[in-house]
Amino acid sequence: MKTIKTCVTALISALLVFSPVAYADKWSDQFPHIKATGDIPGDCSYESMSKKNYKGKTLKINTHAVPVMGEPTALHAEQFAKLTGAKVDVTHTPAGDLYAKAMVPFQAGQAPYDIVFGFSNFINDWRRYLEPVPKKYVEMKQMKDVTPSHIGVASWDGVMYQFPVDGDRHYLKYRKDVIDNPEYQKKYKADTGKDLKVPTTWKEYGEMAAYFNDWDWDGDGEKEYGSAEVMKKDDLMYAAFYSRSAAYSKNPKTPGGFFFDLETMKPLINNPGFVEALTDWVEATKYVPPGGINFGLGDEIGSFGGGQTLFSFSWDDAFVAAMQPDSPINNKVGAAQLPGAMKVWNRKTNSWDEGFNQAPFFVWGWAVGVAKKSKEKEMAFDYLCFFANEANHQADIGIGRFGVNPFRNDDFKVDVWTQIGWDKDIAQSYVDTLAQMEQSKNRVFPLRVPGTFEFNAALATAAAKALAGQLSPQAALDEAAKQWEDILNRVGKDNVRKAYAVGVAMEDNKQ
Amino acid sequence: MNFKHKFVFLFPGLFVLIGILIFPIIFTIRLSLSGWNSYTPEMNFIGITNYIRLFTDDPRFWESFFRLSFLSVTTVILQYVIGFALAMMVWREIKFKRFFRVIFLVPMMTTPVIMTVIWRTFFHESLGPVNDLLGGLGVKPILWLSDPVIAKFTVIIVEVWQWTPFMFLLLLAGLLSLPKEPFLAAAIDGASPFRKFVYVTFPLMAPISIGAIIIRLIEASKIMDTVFVLTSGGPGTATETSSFYIYIKGLREFQMGYAATLSFTYLVIMIISLTIIAKVLTKLMIKE
Numbered sequence: 050m051k052t053i054k055t056c057v058t059a060l061i062s063a064l065l066v067f068s069p070v071a072y073a074d075k076w077s078d079q080f081p082h083i084k085a086t087g088d089i090p091g092d093c094s095y096e097s098m099s100k101k102n103y104k105g106k107t108l109k110i111n112t113h114a115v116p117v118m119g120e121p122t123a124l125h126a127e128q129f130a131k132l133t134g135a136k137v138d139v140t141h142t143p144a145g146d147l148y149a150k151a152m153v154p155f156q157a158g159q160a161p162y163d164i165v166f167g168f169s170n171f172i173n174d175w176r177r178y179l180e181p182v183p184k185k186y187v188e189m190k191q192m193k194d195v196t197p198s199h200i201g202v203a204s205w206d207g208v209m210y211q212f213p214v215d216g217d218r219h220y221l222k223y224r225k226d227v228i229d230n231p232e233y234q235k236k237y238k239a240d241t242g243k244d245l246k247v248p249t250t251w252k253e254y255g256e257m258a259a260y261f262n263d264w265d266w267d268g269d270g271e272k273e274y275g276s277a278e279v280m281k282k283d284d285l286m287y288a289a290f291y292s293r294s295a296a297y298s299k300n301p302k303t304p305g306g307f308f309f310d311l312e313t314m315k316p317l318i319n320n321p322g323f324v325e326a327l328t329d330w331v332e333a334t335k336y337v338p339p340g341g342i343n344f345g346l347g348d349e350i351g352s353f354g355g356g357q358t359l360f361s362f363s364w365d366d367a368f369v370a371a372m373q374p375d376s377p378i379n380n381k382v383g384a385a386q387l388p389g390a391m392k393v394w395n396r397k398t399n400s401w402d403e404g405f406n407q408a409p410f411f412v413w414g415w416a417v418g419v420a421k422k423s424k425e426k427e428m429a430f431d432y433l434c435f436f437a438n439e440a441n442h443q444a445d446i447g448i449g450r451f452g453v454n455p456f457r458n459d460d461f462k463v464d465v466w467t468q469i470g471w472d473k474d475i476a477q478s479y480v481d482t483l484a485q486m487e488q489s490k491n492r493v494f495p496l497r498v499p500g501t502f503e504f505n506a507a508l509a510t511a512a513a514k515a516l517a518g519q520l521s522p523q524a525a526l527d528e529a530a531k532q533w534e535d536i537l538n539r540v541g542k543d544n545v546r547k548a549y550a551v552g553v554a555m556e557d558n559k560q
Numbered sequence: 561m562n563f564k565h566k567f568v569f570l571f572p573g574l575f576v577l578i579g580i581l582i583f584p585i586i587f588t589i590r591l592s593l594s595g596w597n598s599y600t601p602e603m604n605f606i607g608i609t610n611y612i613r614l615f616t617d618d619p620r621f622w623e624s625f626f627r628l629s630f631l632s633v634t635t636v637i638l639q640y641v642i643g644f645a646l647a648m649m650v651w652r653e654i655k656f657k658r659f660f661r662v663i664f665l666v667p668m669m670t671t672p673v674i675m676t677v678i679w680r681t682f683f684h685e686s687l688g689p690v691n692d693l694l695g696g697l698g699v700k701p702i703l704w705l706s707d708p709v710i711a712k713f714t715v716i717i718v719e720v721w722q723w724t725p726f727m728f729l730l731l732l733a734g735l736l737s738l739p740k741e742p743f744l745a746a747a748i749d750g751a752s753p754f755r756k757f758v759y760v761t762f763p764l765m766a767p768i769s770i771g772a773i774i775i776r777l778i779e780a781s782k783i784m785d786t787v788f789v790l791t792s793g794g795p796g797t798a799t800e801t802s803s804f805y806i807y808i809k810g811l812r813e814f815q816m817g818y819a820a821t822l823s824f825t826y827l828v829i830m831i832i833s834l835t836i837i838a839k840v841l842t843k844l845m846i847k848e
Contacts (some may be wrong), residue, residue: 149811174598174814222585274686282794283812340685342795343708357686499599502813510620510797515795516706535617540599 064226077438079126083440085447085468092189093434095132103428104134110432111150112166114141117347117366117452118215118415121445122166125436129516132435135428145283148502151175151420160422163429169202169217170413171497172210173548179418180426182209186434191442191457196410196487201555202494210418212433216456219292220482221254222353222361222368223247225383225475228257249405251293251329251388252497254360255336261359262336267378269356275336276360277352277367281345283512287505290512291493292362292410293330296390297409298322299489303397304557308504309533310396310498311553314542316533318508319526321401322394327515327522334516342516354378354449362387364412366477370449372471380472384482409486411496415452455483496557498548500540507532576607585827591820598814610821620797621805621822625829628801631712632780635719640773642720643727648761651735661732665768668725676789679718680705683790708798713792714801718786727772734768735761766845774838802826 052306076088076095088095108129112122119141126137140162142150151165151424155178167175186192187209195203195213203211227233228247237245237260258275266273279289298307298320305311308318317323334342338357341348346363354362354370356378361367371382389407419429435441445453446460447469455461461484466476486492511529514520520528537545595606614621652658667675671687683704691701704714742764746756762769784803787793793800793808804825810819 135562145812149814152598281792282796283792283808324784338686339691339701339703340706343685343791352686500597502598503815506808506813513794514796517794517798518705519708519796519798539597541593544599 050404051264059218078103078448079131082124082128082444086440086443089439089443091191091438093191093431093438094440095128095438098129098132098431098435099432101133106425106428107138108164108425108428108432109138109140109162110160110164110166110449111140111142111147111162111416111454112164113147113415114143116450120167121436121441121448121451121453125441126432128441129432133428133431134350144285148174151178155420158422160420160424162420163423164417164419164432166415166417168413169211169416170440170497170501171416172203172205173497173499173501175418176205176208176335178421179210180421180423182212182419183430186212187428189434191434191437191439194457194459196456196458196482198487198492198555202411202413203416205497206551211416212418212430212432212437213456214417214437214453215415216454216460217364217412218483218486219288219363219383219387219410219412220365220368221248221387222371223383223385224267224356224359224378224381226378226381227261227359228383230244231394233266246384247385248360248388250390251296251326252391254388255329255332256361258333258336258358266359267356271357273356274338274341274358276333277341277344277349277358278330278333278337278361279344279346279349280330280334280337280342280513280516281348282509283506285346287509288410288495289363290326290330290508291495292387292412294318294323294326295381295408295410296388296393296406297325298394299491299493299556300395300402300406302402303395304553306553307493307556309545309549311546311550314537314546315551316530316537317396319523319530320394320396323526324522325390325394327512327526330512331515331518331522349529350449356381364414364452365454366449366452368449369447369454372475373449374470378477379470383475384479386482386485406491407489408491408493409489410493411486411495413497414454461487489557492556494552496549497552498540498545500536500545503536503540504533507536585824586828588820588824591817592824594817594820596816597602597818604825605657606817610818611825613818614821614825620800621802623797623807624800625802626783626800628783628803629714631715631719631779631783631799631801635716635783636776636780638716639724639776640769643724643772644727644731644769645764645848646724647731647735648757651732652673664728665725667722668729670722672722672785673789675722676718676786679714679721680790683714705791706795708795711795711799715783715786715790718790719780719783722786726779727776730768730772730775731765733761734765734772738764763846770838770841770845773841774834777837778830778836780836 077084086506090096110122110126113119123139126139129135130137147167148171151162152174154161199213199216203209203213228245234245237243241256241260243256245257248257261273262275263272265271279286280445298317306317309316338352344352349361349363350367350370352358353367354376368382368384370376371378373379386407386409389405391405392401392403393406395402411425417433419426443449443465446455459465461480463473463476463480466479467473508529511525515522515525591603592610593605593607594603596603646664650657682688685691685701685703685706690704694702703710705711742760743756746760782803783801784807787799787801787804791799793804806819806822809815809822
């Protein structure tokens with residue numbers, strides 16, 4: 050009897066101890082995408098979803114074109130369909146049309162899509178048409194791990210409208226094999242009298258990029274260039290400009306607005322800080338690859354990720370693409386915070402404050418919500434929860450082209466990245482960079498006000514004119530500021546102020 | 561058949577006309593008098609505010625319009641000259657005439673957006689084959705898409721490549737329908753090929769030339785896909801055309817009311833200018 054008891058106890062213990070592994074094996078066999086981790090138990094795991102029955106129901110999703118965000122959407126839709134029996138229709142739409150494709154039916158009171166993907170800065174325009182994320186999802190374990198910054202980005206006035214599936218920020222990417230190369234350090238010192246190191250200011254960035262421009266510094270028989278940047282008008286270039294401007298214009302001594310003075314709602318984008326940044330950027334056209342002035346995000350990812358440039362700064366994708374095993378520069382790149390500046394504009398004193406200043410830009414990223422008029426809200430939220438479950442998330446963030454980037458505290462652990470083949474010091478520099486940005490008290494968040502598109506488009510057009518040499522930086526930004534005033538008058542200053550105050554509170558660390 | 565029966569037969573056509581032509585125009589006019597945008601999602605009435613904004617505070621639209629005029633006139637002239645030359649070539653008895661006729665039509669049969677993506681790849685300044693080839697000949701990379709002046713000509717090259725076959729087709733059809741007698745008379749008089757072209761072929765082809773030019777001008781003035789894919793209107797606003805600007809205002813910035821104002825104004829300008837162009841061409845090319 051005692052032997053039987055012992056055997057039963059051992060069997061039960063073994064089942065309890067190895068049950069997660071048993072799940073992992075079972076699900077990763079069927080779904081190779083999660084082979085590295087297997088299924089990870091949770092409310093929206095593969096195991097949990099397999100218990101749902103959505104047979105006979107159809108879920109309609111509008112997402113971005115393949116691969117960025119479009120590929121993981123389709124992949125997880127296929128998995129979700131297999132697990133739950135639902136039919137999932139995925140429509141792929143170019144980035145520039147995501148807003149209108151959702152907004153037209155929203156305004157007409159229709160819901161052709163249950164789930165709409167877009168950018169997080171659509172939140173103010175979209176929130177009245179989106180279903181708030183139900184409490185049961187907000188309180189799930191997987192949601193508790195989302196960083197406060199990204200909870201803030203997905204929410205409006207404390208209500209979560211966008212389901213976090215992606216985390217975004219701009220940071221610096223550099224070629225470690227060049228910057229850390231003793232021979233190049235010696236040569237750079239001899240030629241310029243300065244140290245070759247990870248640039249901490251935009252001026253240093255420019256000097257190094259110009260030095261390493263237009264010659265074959267990696268010995269592959271092809272010329273390399275200084276920097277790859279998103280400079281193409283209407284292709285997210287305004288975000289790149291804000292990144293370059295933050296150090297010169299986000300002064301921790303002058304809270305109350307980066308884009309506008311919250312008190313007066315006067316646009317700040319033509320102040321000397323922004324002008325200095327645009328002047329630097331015009332200079333940058335000399336050290337980008339030929340045609341770099343027309344680089345969109347895809348070109349930037351391909352250029353830096355393909356080993357064509359020394360520096361780059363934008364979303365994580367170029368870095369993750371560079372770190373994939375098939376990349377020519379795998380484990381040859383490093384990450385650091387965006388460069389800063391040795392002066393920052395003080396709008397109160399109308400003068401420059403001397404001294405080092407740095408401000409991370411929590412740029413908008415991919416966001417997704419469920420239409421208020423959807424008839425399949427529960428299934429829609431289940432799909433999103435499944436999309437972002439621990440196993441899918443860990444697999445997705447290691448694939449550069451997916452566009453899924455870290456937004457959970459767990460993502461900032463070195464092991465997550467060394468497990469997928471990253472060198473430990475590179476993984477460390479990456480997670481340190483992301484963590485430092487989270488901890489910064491001088492952050493800039495994207496503009497999320499009524500008319501965001503108009504504001505950003507006006508700025509992008511003006512900046513593009515300066516880059517193309519059609520206008521001087523000051524004239525271009527004066528033109529943009531004038532247009533911002535016109536937009537303010539059309540939208541209503543108070544409407545914009547009310548919405549802008551939400552973002553300013555985050556920037557001023559009041560939320 | 562009484563009067564009512566006639567209406568029964570007219571009604572389907574009338575219904576289609578109202579549905580696809582009259583209603584959209586009336587709706588556009590109404591929309592242009594509203595402030596419909598992302599933050600005012602309704603067809604409110606704001607009078608002529610949008611028109612005042614367009615005529616007093618939107619130089620970008622007018623710049624894009626003049627840029628469009630330059631691009632469309634230049635491309636259509638080039639298409640006409642090249643298309644006429646190719647049509648003359650295969651009009652004569654030459655070897656492989658049928659083969660050339662088909663080959664010359666191929667660009668028109670391809671999908672404009674896909675072909676523009678391919679052209680963009682060709683002209684990519686650092687990765688494209690055009691600069692690679694030029695580099696092999698010792699020529700420095702040309703900024704096909706990122707120099708404000710050169711980018712305009714790149715757009716022209718792609719447009720001319722894509723739509724010259726259309727001009728070729730119309731002109732060849734015209735040439736094939738010409739009467740033989742004037743040419744025989746010219747040959748009996750000993751006219752040189754040049755004089756035959758100037759005094760016989762060209763005047764006889766004038767009516768069809770005017771038609772072809774006007775059709776192409778109408779099409780060229782709507783140029784959107786080439787600009788969208790090739791340059792996105794850049795660098796800066798160097799290749800931005802009216803239709804692309806209207807697209808940005810309407811579907812990127814979601815200023816539906818204002819975009820309708822731009823569209824309607826553009827329609828009126830195009831109707832007036834194309835009517836004038838047709839009259840001028842008729843006066844210049846057709847001699848009584």
